[in-house]
Amino acid sequence: MVGIKVFWGIAASRLVDRYQRPAVVLSIDDQTGLAKGSGRSIEQFDLFKGIDPVREKLVAFGGHHSAVGLTVSTDQIDMLKEQLQMAAKEQQVDLNAKPSLTVTTKIDVDDLTPDFYRNLQVLAPFGEDNPKPIFELKYRNVQSIQLIGKDKDHLKCSITGSRHQISALDFGTGDISNQLTNKSVKTRIVGQVSTNTWRGKTNLQFMISDISQERLPFVDLRTNQLHESMFQKSGVYVFFHQHLLNQLQGHLNADSVGGVMFDQIDQITDDSNYYLVDCPDTSNDLLEVLQHSKPPQQTTFYLYKKNLVSNLGMPDRQQYAKLFKFVKTHSNIQLDSQSEQLAKYLNLPVTTLIFMIQVFWELGFISINDKVVNVNPNYSTQRLETAPSYQLRLKQIQTEHELLEPDTLGLVDFVKQNLAG
Numbered sequence: 001m002v003g004i005k006v007f008w009g010i011a012a013s014r015l016v017d018r019y020q021r022p023a024v025v026l027s028i029d030d031q032t033g034l035a036k037g038s039g040r041s042i043e044q045f046d047l048f049k050g051i052d053p054v055r056e057k058l059v060a061f062g063g064h065h066s067a068v069g070l071t072v073s074t075d076q077i078d079m080l081k082e083q084l085q086m087a088a089k090e091q092q093v094d095l096n097a098k099p100s101l102t103v104t105t106k107i108d109v110d111d112l113t114p115d116f117y118r119n120l121q122v123l124a125p126f127g128e129d130n131p132k133p134i135f136e137l138k139y140r141n142v143q144s145i146q147l148i149g150k151d152k153d154h155l156k157c158s159i160t161g162s163r164h165q166i167s168a169l170d171f172g173t174g175d176i177s178n179q180l181t182n183k184s185v186k187t188r189i190v191g192q193v194s195t196n197t198w199r200g201k202t203n204l205q206f207m208i209s210d211i212s213q214e215r216l217p218f219v220d221l222r223t224n225q226l227h228e229s230m231f232q233k234s235g236v237y238v239f240f241h242q243h244l245l246n247q248l249q250g251h252l253n254a255d256s257v258g259g260v261m262f263d264q265i266d267q268i269t270d271d272s273n274y275y276l277v278d279c280p281d282t283s284n285d286l287l288e289v290l291q292h293s294k295p296p297q298q299t300t301f302y303l304y305k306k307n308l309v310s311n312l313g314m315p316d317r318q319q320y321a322k323l324f325k326f327v328k329t330h331s332n333i334q335l336d337s338q339s340e341q342l343a344k345y346l347n348l349p350v351t352t353l354i355f356m357i358q359v360f361w362e363l364g365f366i367s368i369n370d371k372v373v374n375v376n377p378n379y380s381t382q383r384l385e386t387a388p389s390y391q392l393r394l395k396q397i398q399t400e401h402e403l404l405e406p407d408t409l410g411l412v413d414f415v416k417q418n419l420a421g
Contacts, residue, residue, distance in 0.1 A: 117195065189208060236258075276301050335371040355389065
């Protein structure tokens with residue numbers, strides 16, 4: 001009998017957790033005509049007070065605000081239902097209102113380990129006077145989103161950190177599954193850490209208690225390809241490189257403000273949406289746009305860049321020395337016809353070779369006439385780092401690290417922190 005009583009309470013508690021409504025679970029004995037069970041409630045509804053006015057019609061009854069035990073004749077069950085409905089009206093319970101949650105602390109997904117869970121159990125047993133901790137997750141991505149259950153109204157997903165991930169479940173919220181991949185909103189996830197055993201293997205599991213979302217002032221659509229459809233919306237299209245603006249000017253929405261260079265943004269009085277088309281050479285250029293005296297309603301990041309400079313990196317000194325030695329010992333190097341051959345000899349990408357030649361030219365190490373390269377007999381020793389192209393590439397690599405490598409929340413955090421500073 002004790003085991004059955006525990007089951008009634010557990011079943012009622014799970015119904016409350018799932019539907020956020022008071023629940024009474026009864027088991028009917030056909031031989032005696034009695035129904036025995038337990039009830040559990042929500043914070044807004046005093047379950048004991050709701051049933052107490054009809055206690056004389058019950059066989060047995062006891063409990064408190066949030067939990068009751070009772071025995072009732074089967075012919076009085078309808079009466080009990082009517083009393084509970086009346087009590088809900090009298091207590092002015094809004095059954096559509098979400099209960100408030102007290103978040104214990106924020107925790108990184110990477111810290112949700114078996115050791116953490118074992119330490120958490122030291123605080124058990126959990127109950128009304130010792131509630132189970134509720135955590136807000138710090139995470140990088142929500143992945144492997146699935147709708148489960150007979151009506152596909154429950155959500156299952158994987159929440160990932162930098163090193164680990166945890167499986168998560170949320171009952172009754174399958175309708176928001178599409179929003180979890182929306183990069184224009186920031187999603188807060190709170191819930192409790194538990195375990196799940198399947199086929200003899202036990203893993204940690206996160207039971208989601210609530211999900212809240214807020215629209216971000218930024219939309220992340222970073223890309224390495226541009227399409228005409230990206231320029232059909234009304235707004236201000238901001239460019240960081242003049243040659244790209246010249247190429248795309250005719251493709252911009254005719255009703256939009258059009259294209260503008262980042263350093264001319266002060267001339268724009270429109271506060272509608274901004275589209276940052278290409279990736280700037282420095283993050284400060286982007287921040288200057290966002291610090292505009294009349295900020296946009298929303299900013300979309302395309303930050304287009306076909307090839308990342310950071311993938312090429314910076315040539316080392318041995319490569320520079322090998323190239324310079326070749327130039328000193330070979331006259332009239334034809335850039336048009338010999339670049340690929342020279343790059344292959346030096347074991348360099350052609351683009352890196354051209355960059356190094358540009359650095360040598362800026363430092364006066366070589367001359368270039370009609371795309372013919374020769375050593376400058378009057379060159380003077382200078383540090384490679386002083387060349388403008390060298391400095392620009394360092395800035396471009398740093399900018400790619402700040403603007404193109406982070407995930408959406410990392411990019412938004414970087415922008416917000418620098419704007420606040």
